[in-house]
Amino acid sequence: MTTTTANTTPLDVAAVRADFPILSRTVRDGKPLVYLDSGATSQRPVQVLDAERRFLETANAAVHRGAHQLAEEATDAYEDARAKIADFVGATPGELVFTKNATEGINLVAYAMGNAATDPGRAVASFAVGPGDEIVITEMEHHANLVPWQQLCQRTGATLRWFGVTEDGRLDLSNLDELITERTKVVAFAHQSNVLGTVNPVEPLVRKAHEVGALVLLDACQSVPHFPVDFTALGVDFAVFSGHKMLAPSGIGVLYGRRELLEAMPPFLTGGSMIELVRMEGSTFAPPPQKFEAGVPMTSQAVGLGAAVDYLNAIGMDRVAAHEHLLAERALTGLAEIPGVRIIGPPDTVDRGATVAFVVDGVHPHDAGQVLDSLGIAVRVGHHCAWPLHRSCGVPATVRATFYLYNELSEVDALVNGVREAQRFFGVA
Amino acid sequence: MTTTTANTTPLDVAAVRADFPILSRTVRDGKPLVYLDSGATSQRPVQVLDAERRFLETANAAVHRGAHQLAEEATDAYEDARAKIADFVGATPGELVFTKNATEGINLVAYAMGNAATDPGRAVASFAVGPGDEIVITEMEHHANLVPWQQLCQRTGATLRWFGVTEDGRLDLSNLDELITERTKVVAFAHQSNVLGTVNPVEPLVRKAHEVGALVLLDACQSVPHFPVDFTALGVDFAVFSGHKMLAPSGIGVLYGRRELLEAMPPFLTGGSMIELVRMEGSTFAPPPQKFEAGVPMTSQAVGLGAAVDYLNAIGMDRVAAHEHLLAERALTGLAEIPGVRIIGPPDTVDRGATVAFVVDGVHPHDAGQVLDSLGIAVRVGHHCAWPLHRSCGVPATVRATFYLYNELSEVDALVNGVREAQRFFGVA
């Protein structure tokens, strides 16, 4: 994401910050909050909070189940949100399934593929997974895009394979033709790493996967919130992202699937609202997306995610990306100047987001994080649900700062100063 | 639920109603809203809306993942809510898993049992399901407690069996010893039917199931919101309910499981926060409840559910039940007086909640519902996700009115008058 600010007016960060009530609170004995953990979860603007509350105070009802006026209004609000969100990622509403988070979306695909083996319906052959079949992921995946595939392999006898990571934190595609073969059923990978910040090249992976008839699942958790993404243009088969990382409520995520795949894929969670006909002896199912939305859904949360999309659209995703680019640049430069600090991930801003992980010689990440916390700076420490990646980078844990549209350049400086403070406190500088 | 008002002061309905902003809105050209669809989803008091908003404006962060102050506060709020909710249903916090709704909870158990067959861990024999094994449900189940078991049987080769329903809307337990046998792995049934209102006898089913070594899953969606329920005292192995039916946000449900069962049961959804150790080659998992909560959870929604429990506790579940008893009595009496109206379910209030389904001779439920809607009365029409039950009752659909603590006796009268109006409109009275 090498978007430049050349042809857009820069983001008015002060105006943005005023929309986020939590950013004006203090922590640890009166320190202003410096929130650099949006990669874990973002904060919510009043526009999103108000949209959800307005819905709950005026139109709340069970959607797709009632015929009274509230039920109509609730259903409209829910489906309008779906249409808006679909548009945001270059998809049509029928290609968007609401899940509780991205993790459920990936599990949905993995389980549905496992279910294809016993499905009496018209499951397409490409779904059924068994011994001899292979699932290909990468070593930089979040556990959410790793463990479900391990489990699918365990249940079905398929084999898990993976791309490695280069020294400078890029995907090592040198063995592309060895890894993606006629045996490959799915290629699943992160659009942007939640640790390295690396933005992975989608095109060569999609091309190769489709060449051998494999499906591609894109983990877009760290891309959709941060730069313009169009799933149709990218040509992926499935994609997932979470609302809570893009200013929206927790408890809602999205699975995108190409329409014909969602049509053919067997269901995952079953129950109310996803059926066509139910008899004690057996049931048939509704068309997608309903087929994959069992039970009373996350109604107000969908409305909130719709409002978050409105908010981001009003600012413009190009502008968000450009602002984050500046923040990443400042952080990479500032941290690189500190002796004993090592960036885990690409050192420059080429194809890279504003996620900056690092280690400090002689100061354990937990301890560095504690010093930063005492200064009011919220970062995340640990393996960030990417344990194998940390092992491959030769570190048990890292400190990770993640930036979003509401972060200021001065907050980057606070981080850099805080790291120096941690070195002083632990006597390594 | 034959609680009487003898030793409790009656509910102050007017005071309760003042807490629910949506109840003061009007529908269909200025008619006051008469909301009789709480069985589908309930409305939310300001106390719940405010608790969620307060959390989001002050303490929002990813729980169980961060070490900074916000993460601490968010984790505390999330776990305090779990403890409060556990207490509300006679359980300990470690026995409570947060899901997105009750439907996910039932699917979780059904899938985990299916997974037990290939789990390399210490899955207890009672979980693994295969050919020759039987799952026993009832004909009055909501699709959520029916389709997941059909699907489990389809995946594993097990057989689904079910209890029938008597003419007066009770569970027909006459063939208890034939249905629950040494082959039975699970007995799953609704505590209170979402159509008939019948409260089913838990004790004989638990006793018989445990005699043969089967597990019991209680669908408590329509009981926990309406009367005091203690899962430990009931002796069930698993139970589920949904937040949105008990004044809490949508997007959150609860699975209760006896501690040793949750310990032994293989995971379902996998990903971040539910792991112990992750390597590319394989993973191990955290103890329950974390083992079953993959990904960033429904944090603010859990806080909202905790606030809903506070709200219900402050009023007292005995009082809620007593109030609903009065409403049910008035509705059953009022409707029984109308010629051509037939109650589907027990005609009296013995072991019966305030869920009243009925048909009107000569007026299709959809049309009756439309007339009621035009009068501002929101009821549900259709099969209410219990299609087999409707078939067994010989009706394609019913009109269903469901009452909650915020409903007034005058609203019951409005319903009764509305039904007469529908008869007039369609020329059958």
Add this chain to the structure above:
Amino acid sequence: MTVNLESMYQEIILDHYKNPHGRGLRDPFDAESFQVNPTCGDEVTLRVKVTDGKVSDVSYEGQGCSISQASTSVLTDLVTGHTVDEALTTMDAFVELMQGRGNIEPDEDVLEDGVAFAGVAKYPARVKCALLGWMAFKDALARTSNEVEA
């Protein structure tokens, strides 16, 4: 009784509901379709007979609300005796009307009694009722032509 109730339940609809046209399943037929509304359980079984490119008979049986029953009755009037192309054009016009949320002005020349359903289009939950018979007709017609082609 309220204004909006009358806007939905036009006299024409109630008439068709009470005295449905062409009801009952008849032989001969070229194709049959069974459709169900999963939210309420309403169902219809509908048969189509095509002779020389014309819809020569539509017969049906089913259970459902006034809207679904009346709209199927209107359907038989609108398509019987017309060419398959004309019937499809009428169907498109009816579907468009129903999905128009009450913002579409129906053409009485094309839809005849069908214009009475304009008020139903304002009630999204009832649109499926009004379309149930039409979906069965569409499906049955598709099966006819499949058989012709085969």
Add this chain to the structure above:
Amino acid sequence: MTVNLESMYQEIILDHYKNPHGRGLRDPFDAESFQVNPTCGDEVTLRVKVTDGKVSDVSYEGQGCSISQASTSVLTDLVTGHTVDEALTTMDAFVELMQGRGNIEPDEDVLEDGVAFAGVAKYPARVKCALLGWMAFKDALARTSNEVEA
């Protein structure tokens, strides 16, 4: 530097972190335990030798933050040379302190250098760090007695 930082990182803790006591895995031993903190990946391998009902040696190896390393160092001081029962009593006191959210007054006679961790108890996310070595000790000790019993 801030007040609350000093309340967590007492001098005693930093001393143990920089100069850990009893570090390194030694033979002979009766049981070994490997423990990991799943949120940060910190790990410890700890061995226990019991002789005549007394904890005669505790040796360990691991990687982790100052809190986890220092508390394991303090552990070896507190339990080595004591009877198994005394060691378990000390462990219980330490665990209680750590889970007390900063509301428990530690008994210096029992916990000695361990009282320095009172400040850590106010940081729930760090409590697991402070308990990592102790969980390994508890687990190893349980394995010892299993072996004795077996």
